[in-house]
Amino acid sequence: MIAGVLSLLLLLRFNPATTVAAKMVLEDGYDVVTVLDGNKLQDSLGVLHPYSILPGTKKQHPHILLLDSVGSVFYTVPLPISQDGEIKVLVGKRGPGVAASAAGYSDGDASTATFNHPKSFAVDATGNVYVADRTNHVVRKISPSGETTTIAGGYRGRTGKIDGPAQNASFSSDFELVYIPYNCALLISGRGNSLIRQLNLKHDDCRHESQPGIGVSFVLIIATLSSIVAFITVFLARPFIAACAGTPRIQQDLESMPNQIGEDSTDELLRHQKRSC
Numbered sequence: 001m002i003a004g005v006l007s008l009l010l011l012l013r014f015n016p017a018t019t020v021a022a023k024m025v026l027e028d029g030y031d032v033v034t035v036l037d038g039n040k041l042q043d044s045l046g047v048l049h050p051y052s053i054l055p056g057t058k059k060q061h062p063h064i065l066l067l068d069s070v071g072s073v074f075y076t077v078p079l080p081i082s083q084d085g086e087i088k089v090l091v092g093k094r095g096p097g098v099a100a101s102a103a104g105y106s107d108g109d110a111s112t113a114t115f116n117h118p119k120s121f122a123v124d125a126t127g128n129v130y131v132a133d134r135t136n137h138v139v140r141k142i143s144p145s146g147e148t149t150t151i152a153g154g155y156r157g158r159t160g161k162i163d164g165p166a167q168n169a170s171f172s173s174d175f176e177l178v179y180i181p182y183n184c185a186l187l188i189s190g191r192g193n194s195l196i197r198q199l200n201l202k203h204d205d206c207r208h209e210s211q212p213g214i215g216v217s218f219v220l221i222i223a224t225l226s227s228i229v230a231f232i233t234v235f236l237a238r239p240f241i242a243a244c245a246g247t248p249r250i251q252q253d254l255e256s257m258p259n260q261i262g263e264d265s266t267d268e269l270l271r272h273q274k275r276s277c
């Protein structure tokens with residue numbers, strides 16, 4: 001209480017004109033560099049309009065995925081990013097000119113697929129790219145092989161907030177996608193409709209994320225190793241069992257005793273052998 005009053009007094013005395021919210025803490029040690037200028041690309045790409053960027057998933061070829069919303073084109077840009085880097089069109093059609101846009105709605109392979117000013121996209125662990133194709137009011141998927149399909153909203157094609165089978169669902173005119181590996185889903189935040197919606201993906205799409213194959217083989221390896229260790233232990237304990245074969249009564253008592261400290265039967269057997277021999 002007293003401390004509160006004191007700090008209030010201090011605040012009034014030394015900071016009469018500023019509020020606490022205006023406080024800035026300037027942390028040094030960072031720097032900013034322009035690595036690519038879309039206005040200065042001289043080749044066939046013309047001007048590039050970066051709207052949104054995400055890291056790519058191919059470990060052998062580190063790159064980013066870049067969405068040019070004006071042109072409705074997705075690019076791959078190799079890392080580290082430089083003005084001379086080999087920028088490639090992932091999918092979408094590049095028209096000539098500055099505001100080149102070949103916006104449209106066409107699924108298919110990389111050379112035919114078109115989008116209509118998408119403003120958000122997400123990438124799953126397998127490398128599928130999910131596109132909030134908001135002017136077409138659908139969610140599209142670009143597979144790692146470059147094949148584009150419509151995975152949600154295909155039957156409606158207009159704004160709305162209808163849930164249900166994905167192709168029957170409808171979306172707002174401005175929505176954003178995020179891939180959530182935890183439950184193998186896309187979360188859709190609808191700007192303007194106050195809704196968070198979940199689009200459940202196929203398990204194959206999240207395969208590399210949950211890695212069930214590795215999980216199962218890991219369990220198998222542990223189980224096999226445990227069996228081998230148990231077998232060797234029993235094999236080594238054989239002389240003791242043979243040497244103390246004349247004590248059936250104690251063995252029986254021990255067997256009927258509840259094992260309270262969670263030892264397995266091999267431990268119990270060894271303990272019993274030590275005691276009774």
Ligand SMILES: *[C@@H]1O[C@H](CO)[C@@H](O)[C@H](O)[C@H]1NC(C)=O
Nearest residue numbers: 154155156164165167168169
């Ligand atoms: C989804 O849309 C299709 C095509 O309009 C229709 O045949 C089907 O009955 C719809 N399904 C549901 C669950 O609304």
